[in-house]
Amino acid sequence: MMTPNRRRRRHQSATVPAIALALSVTGCVAGTVSSDNPDTQAASVDETAVDVAQTPDTVSDASEPQTEVTTTATEQAASGQADVEFPPYVLEPGKMLDVGGYSLNTYCFGEGAPTVIMESGGGWGAIAWAGIQSQIAETTRVCSYDRAGMMFSDIRPGEATPGQDMADLTAWLKASGEAGPYVMVGWSAGGMIIRDYAWTYPERVAGLVTVDGSTFDFGDGSVTEEDWYVQSIAGLTNCQAAAEAGTLAEDPDLLTTCAGAINPLMMFPDIQAIFGPQALEAERYANMVEGLKLTEAGGAYLQAKQESFGDLPLHVLVAGSHGEDSPFAADSRTIASWSSKSTFEIVPNAGHMIHYDQPEPVLAAILGMVQQVRAETAE
Numbered sequence: 001m002m003t004p005n006r007r008r009r010r011h012q013s014a015t016v017p018a019i020a021l022a023l024s025v026t027g028c029v030a031g032t033v034s035s036d037n038p039d040t041q042a043a044s045v046d047e048t049a050v051d052v053a054q055t056p057d058t059v060s061d062a063s064e065p066q067t068e069v070t071t072t073a074t075e076q077a078a079s080g081q082a083d084v085e086f087p088p089y090v091l092e093p094g095k096m097l098d099v100g101g102y103s104l105n106t107y108c109f110g111e112g113a114p115t116v117i118m119e120s121g122g123g124w125g126a127i128a129w130a131g132i133q134s135q136i137a138e139t140t141r142v143c144s145y146d147r148a149g150m151m152f153s154d155i156r157p158g159e160a161t162p163g164q165d166m167a168d169l170t171a172w173l174k175a176s177g178e179a180g181p182y183v184m185v186g187w188s189a190g191g192m193i194i195r196d197y198a199w200t201y202p203e204r205v206a207g208l209v210t211v212d213g214s215t216f217d218f219g220d221g222s223v224t225e226e227d228w229y230v231q232s233i234a235g236l237t238n239c240q241a242a243a244e245a246g247t248l249a250e251d252p253d254l255l256t257t258c259a260g261a262i263n264p265l266m267m268f269p270d271i272q273a274i275f276g277p278q279a280l281e282a283e284r285y286a287n288m289v290e291g292l293k294l295t296e297a298g299g300a301y302l303q304a305k306q307e308s309f310g311d312l313p314l315h316v317l318v319a320g321s322h323g324e325d326s327p328f329a330a331d332s333r334t335i336a337s338w339s340s341k342s343t344f345e346i347v348p349n350a351g352h353m354i355h356y357d358q359p360e361p362v363l364a365a366i367l368g369m370v371q372q373v374r375a376e377t378a379e
Contacts, residue, residue, distance in 0.1 A: 086268075090130045104168065106126075110140055114141075118186075121187045121190055129187075143178055148168055159290070199305045207369040209369055211362055213335070229295045249280060259272075259276070319352055320346055320350050
């Protein structure tokens, strides 16, 4: 096990939809999602191949000094300055796959290997990748899904445990029949899930791309009442109580806040029309509270698994809004250092949802990884 970084961290509120900061533009509202048009955001693979000529102790650093982001696409959407168009496929269930008594909604497109597996951030589900999945499908097979309790997927029965999301990912991949090894892409909390999977099943992973991936497994584990998820638990518990009492619908302001915590996209009419009733379900809030209560234990669980990825190709993307010298960027550089074939990149003019604000670097990283894996497989 690698020696963890034990300094105190106040984690980014965007990683899980926090009711204390509901609809925060840094990660809990949608940005401009393109239509399902493969020509809108094409990326040149030849210009973005990951640098593999690294020594075991060297990380390719593609970042440049960055200034603070002023107005990102996600901020424009939140303020009504930008239109949002969702591809039709994400507005209805795809294929429901049973993972042990409950089912997860799945979207798979394209042909070819390696298959790209896309893991979303907290609260979003597969819709997080709606702007780029169809473009990846032009090059290779690509799958996304809604984690348990998100969007069209069932709520997971029983008590959740640290590592449960990774266990669900494992069961979902088996149910899907998709062949590995995979290129795994994880945004926000999804970055931790794919790291967990790669440590547990290294033979099933061909490459990793983290997109502003969360770092709950860094820090000393101390908690204060000011931590975003502690406040979120209190707020969601209030929503749950109002839903159980049947009074939530009588308070429009509270309902709006609670709905935004359950589904960060509820501000958009298309999404509200489909998922609006979920905001009145007490079970939804209880499910999120249980998940948030695992934040500390989940961080400790993953911290205990930290180790080198060896020569597994790894591309770490960090939003420029953090700042080049931020603790988050430092933790992300540490993650990049765990592979001898890694690239670390700070993306300018991007907030937490890099793939909405600046989709081109994300597409370039993913398609570059696919190209690299194909080249290595052919050798």
